[in-house]
Amino acid sequence: MTTAPSSTELPAAGVYTIDPVHSTVGFVVRHLVAAKVRGQFNEFSGAITVGETLEACKAEATVQAASITTNNEMRDNHLKSVDFLEIETYPTLSFTSTGITAKGAEHFELTGDLTIKGVTKSVTFDLEYLGSGPGMAPGSTVAGFEARTEVDRRDFGVNFEGALENGTIVVSNRVTIELAIEAHKD
Numbered sequence: 001m002t003t004a005p006s007s008t009e010l011p012a013a014g015v016y017t018i019d020p021v022h023s024t025v026g027f028v029v030r031h032l033v034a035a036k037v038r039g040q041f042n043e044f045s046g047a048i049t050v051g052e053t054l055e056a057c058k059a060e061a062t063v064q065a066a067s068i069t070t071n072n073e074m075r076d077n078h079l080k081s082v083d084f085l086e087i088e089t090y091p092t093l094s095f096t097s098t099g100i101t102a103k104g105a106e107h108f109e110l111t112g113d114l115t116i117k118g119v120t121k122s123v124t125f126d127l128e129y130l131g132s133g134p135g136m137a138p139g140s141t142v143a144g145f146e147a148r149t150e151v152d153r154r155d156f157g158v159n160f161e162g163a164l165e166n167g168t169i170v171v172s173n174r175v176t177i178e179l180a181i182e183a184h185k186d
Contacts, residue, residue: 005112011132011143017184018046024180030172043067063093083160090117116156125149147179
C-alpha cells in the first residue's frame with residue numbers, strides 16, 4: 001500500500017539511498033533566447049536521512065561532472081571544458097542540505113550548500129514529497145521526491161560569455177536544476 005503525504009507527513013524515519021536507475025538529476029538552460037536545452041547527469045549518488053522531525057532531516061548527493069549529457073556530443077564536450085564545468089580540475093558537483101521548512105502538505109523548501117567548480121553557494125529547492133510504499137526488494141521501502149531551483153551559473157565560476165554579432169547571448173546565465181528522486185530504505 002502506498003502512503004500519500006498528508007499535513008507535513010514524512011516517509012518513515014531512516015536513511016534512504018538514492019536509486020540512480022530510477023532518478024534524474026537534470027537541468028534546463030536557454031540557448032539563443034529561442035530554445036530550452038535540457039540535459040542531465042547520468043552518474044550520481046546520495047542519501048536522504050529522514051528524522052522524526054524536519055530539523056533531523058538531511059540530504060546529500062555527489063554528481064560526476066563527466067557524466068553530463070545533452071544528447072549532443074559536441075555540446076557535451078564543450079560543457080566538460082574549461083568554458084563550463086572544467087571536469088579535469090573539478091570532477092564532481094555536490095549538495096549538502098542545511099535545513100528544510102514545511103510549506104504545505106507535501107511541499108517543502110530544502111536549503112543547502114551546492115558546490116560547482118569548487119565554489120559553494122547556498123541554494124533553496126522547492127521540494128515535493130510524492131509519497132512512499134514498498135520497494136521491489138522484500139522488506140524495503142521507497143520514497144519519491146521532486147525538487148527544483150534556479151541558479152546563476154556565474155555565481156559558481158561558470159563564466160562562458162559567448163554572444164552573436166548582434167549581442168544575443170548564446171547561453172543564458174540562469175540554469176534551472178530539476179531533480180526526480182526515488183530513494184530506498186532497506
